[in-house]
Amino acid sequence: MKTKIRNTTHLDSHYLAFAFLMICAVIMLFPFIWMILSSFKTAADVYSYPPRWLPSKWNGSNYSKVFNMIPFLRYYWNSIYTTVIMTALQIGISVLAAYSLVHLRWPGQAFMATVMRSSMFVPMVVTMIPMYLLVSSLNLVDTYAGIILPQISTAFTTFLIMSYFASIPQDMIDAAKLDGCGPFRVMTRVVIPNTKGAISTAALFSFLGNWKSYTWPLIITNDEMYRTLPIGLKYLQQESSSEYQVMMAAAVMTILPVLIIFVFFEKQLVRSITLTGMKS
Amino acid sequence: MKKKDEHPEKAGSGKVRLFGKEYHTKEMLVGLLFIVPTVAFLIFTFVIPVIDVIELSFTNFSMSAGTMKNVGMDNYKDLLEGFFTAEYWEDGFGQSLRNTVVYSLLKLTLDTGLALFLAVQLDKNVPLKRFLRSTFFAPVVVPMVASSLIWIWFYDPNVGPLNQILQFLGLPASKWLYHESTSMLSILIFSLWKGVGYNIILFLAGLQNISDSYVEAARLDGASDWQLFWKIKFPLLRPITSFVIMMGIINSFKVFAEFNVMTPDGGPLGSTKLIVSYIYELAFTRGRMGRASAAALILFVIIFVLTQIQSFINAKKTIDVE
Incomplete structure (x- = not known):
C-alpha cells in the first residue's frame, strides 16, 4: 500500500489532475455512448441538423436490418470457432514446448530457443505471400483450416509460459520424481496445476490477439460464408452506403459482449500486459 | 535455461552421451516429443515462408500475368530507384514509405507522450482511479473494425457529429478522411483513442513500482512535482519507456487494419497508403507477388534495423546511468 504525503499544494494538483482525467474519460467514452444511442435512431435522425443526441423514437429495426443485410451470426460463429481453435492449439503447443525447454534436458535446446526468438522478429506481412501460395496450392482457401493453421505462432506464448514454469521450485519437481513420477506425470501433476492461473492468463492474451486478427482472414477468404467478424463488418461498411444507424447496431452487437467480458477479466488482462512490459 | 545437473537417481533410468553431454534417455525423448508440434509449425509458418519470400523477391512472379522468371535485383532496384529524388516520395512505394514514416513518428511521439502524461496523472491520489483506468483501457479491448465504424461516422463531412460541432461553434468544416491534408491525421486520432490505454497500463505499473522512499526523500529535499518527475521517476521508468517505444516502432510500421477499413483504396491521392497497404494491393489485387515480396x-529490414538501433541506444543509456 502506498502512503502519500498530503498537503494543500498537492491536493490542488490532484484536483486539477482529476478534472483533466475526467474530461479525457468523457472523450474516451463518448464514441461508445454515441454508438449505443445511434443504433436506435432512424435514418431521418441521422441526417437531421442540428444533430440529435437521442433517437426521436426508440426502435430496434436497425438490429433486424443487420441480420437481413449480412449473415451476421455466421460471421460471429466463424470468429468464435477460429479463435477458440487457434487459442487452444497455441496454448497446448506452448505448454508442451515450455515444459520441454524449461524442465527437461535434450541436445539443441539453446538453438531451438534462438529460432523461436527470431521468428518473433518476422511479422506476418513478410511471410503472408508465400503462405498464401502454399495454402492455395493445398486448396485451403475459404476453409477454416486455411484461416487457422497459418496463424498459429507460438513463440510469444511459449516464452511467456516458460517464465511461469521457471518459477516452480526445483525441490517440488525433485520430490515428484522421487515419488516415481516420469517427465509426463511431473508436468500433469506438478507443473501445470501450479501454474493454472498463469496459463489461463496467457490463453486470454492469445485469445484477444486472435480475435482481432484482420490481414490474414481478409486475404484467405473470398467466400462470404467464411468471413470472420472483422472482415464481415468491413464489407458491411463498404456496401451499406452511409446507413450509419445500421452500422451502429452491428457495432453494438460486436462491441458490447467484449465490454461485458472485459469487466470480468480486466484484472487478469492488466496483469498480463504489465508482465510482458516488465519482462523486457 | 535451467541447470539440472543433480537429478535424483532413479532405478532403471538409462543415460546417453551426446555431443559430450550426458542426458537421461527417457527425459530426452519426452522433451523432443513435446517440441515436435512447435518445430512443425515453425517450419511451415516461419522457415519455409521466409526462404520462399526471399526467392520470390528475385522473380517477376505474377498471378495475373502467369510469369515466373528470375530477374535478379530488378524488383529491389525498381522499388528503390530514385530514392534521393523528390519525386520518389510522391508516388508508389516511395509514397507509402513516406506515409508510414510520418504516421509512425507522429503515433510514437503522441502515443508515448500522452500515455506517460495520463499515467502520471492517474498515479496521483485521484478519486475514481479504477474507473478512470478502465475507461482509458476499454477502447484497447474492443474490436478494431467495429469501433472504426463509429469513427467513420464521426468523420463524415455531411452528417458526422465532428463537423456538426465545428459548425455549431462557427468553425470551418473539415473533410477529414476525404481530403489528402487531413486523412492521415483523422486515422491518427482514431488510433490514439484506440491504443493509448495500453501504454497507460504499462507506465502506470512502472510508476507504482517506484519505491515511496525515493519520492519521500526527494520531497524532503524540497523537489517540485516537475523535478520529481524528470529527475527521479522518468529515469526509473526507462526500461518501460524503451519497451513502449520498441513495440511502437514495430507495430506502427506494420499497421494495416485501421487504414484498410477507414480508407480501403489508400485515401485521397494515396495519402493514407502505407507500406503494408502497398504490399497487400500489389500482391493480392494486382497479383504481382514477386515485386510485393x-x-x-x-x-x-527497416523494422529490424530500427529495433536494433533502439536496443543499442537503450543499452548505452543504461550503462551511462550506472
Missing part, C-alpha cells in the same frame, strides 16, 4: 523484405 521484395517490398515486404524491405519493410522487414
